[in-house]
Amino acid sequence: MKTGDLGELAAFVAIAEEGSFRRAAARLNLTPSTLSHSLRSLEQKLGVRLVNRTTRTTSLTEAGHALLAQIGPAFASIEMAVETINDFRDRPAGLLRMSIPRTVVARVLTPRFRAFADQYPDVTLEIAAENGFVDIVKQGFDAGIRLGESLDRDMIAVRVTPDLRTAVVASPDYLLRFPPPESPRDLHRHRCIGWRQAGSGALYRWEFEQDGRTLSVAVNGPLVLDDPDLMVGAALEGVGLAYATEQYIDDHLASGRLIRVLDDWCPPYPGFFLYYPSRRQTPAALRALIEALKVP
Known part of the structure; x- marks a missing residue:
């Protein structure tokens, strides 16, 4: 087998594992066009299509799956063998x-x-x-x-971190306008800043625990975000209650810019x-x- 063939096979393995020409190109430090050329060259040499590609999706053909099953473990072994050289550096x-x-x-x-x-x-x-x-x-x-x-x-x-603890917080201005909740069940009367989970797309249900009892509350409010820091920023502006990590907002709590509520419903977690x-x-x-x- 020629050296160029190994490069084309490596390109195919990267495409198969990444499921994306863009990510595979970034992984191999190549341009997407160079990667596409390598795949076309390999398919021409083998006389069979290995990858189905549309503007939206990339998937392996039956022949592609068969090839990956044979050469994927071999390339993984090569990568691990090369990695062992680091032990001599x-x-x-x-x-x-x-x-x-x-x-x-x-x-x-x-x-x-x-x-x-x-x-x-x-x-x-x-x-x-x-x-x-x-x-x-x-x-x-x-x-x-x-x-x-x-x-x-x-x-x-x-x-990589100690145990963390949740904090439900709001600005002093907000708590002047809306009496603090005494129980998670009171949250339906409050403006809560929602968190849209990036992976699933679901709205996160705020989780609480007290004396062995657990509650998860579907909150409502005027704003939904997908980033915890933006949620804290909105709480600082008085938009509503935010569900945050205590250790990451300790400076705002110490300064009084944020005030926590439902403290006894928020135990530590890993x-x-x-x-x-x-x-x-x-x-x-x-x-x-x-x-x-x-x-x-």
Whole structure:
């Protein structure tokens, strides 16, 4: 087999795993047109169509599925074999692709990343700041960060924050206009800032717990957002009640710009975890990042 054939096969594997020419091109650091040319060349050599592509979707043909089943594991083995070379370097190197919620990027990763970059200048971290839950394996990410309760059991998880606590908050001005709720059941009389979950598209039901009792409340209000920081910003402007993470708004609580309500209905919960699929060889760059972010 010629060297060019291996490149075309690698292009096909990337397209198949990413399910998108754009993402596959980014993964291989190629232009989409170059990637399309590689796929066409491979299909011409094999005499069979491997990928069905429309303006909206990319899917494998039956022949494409058969080819991927045979060569996919081989390319994964090659990647792991190349990764073992990192163990012989003075320091880790390479590209890490991660899916992380925007709030976590700002409050967990960014404050620690300068020290990591200074220590490991040959590692490039590429972040997809996404609030919705994604399949990191299907979309070709090396790892992700999500709440521990959201993770599949077959993932390896490492804690990167302590336990967190929810806070229902509003501005002093809002609470002058609307008496504070005494129970989650009172929220139907309030203007609540809704959260549209990016992954599922569903409106999040606010969750509460007290003395072993749990409640989930479908709130209503004049504004629905898909970003926690925007929700806090709206609460600061007096729009309504917001459902936020206590540790991420502590400065607003300390200054009195936000006041919490329903405090006794908001117990701690497990925080965020860095997670990645179980594999025989964890990339050295990922091992280094885990050491930099993990919480004892």
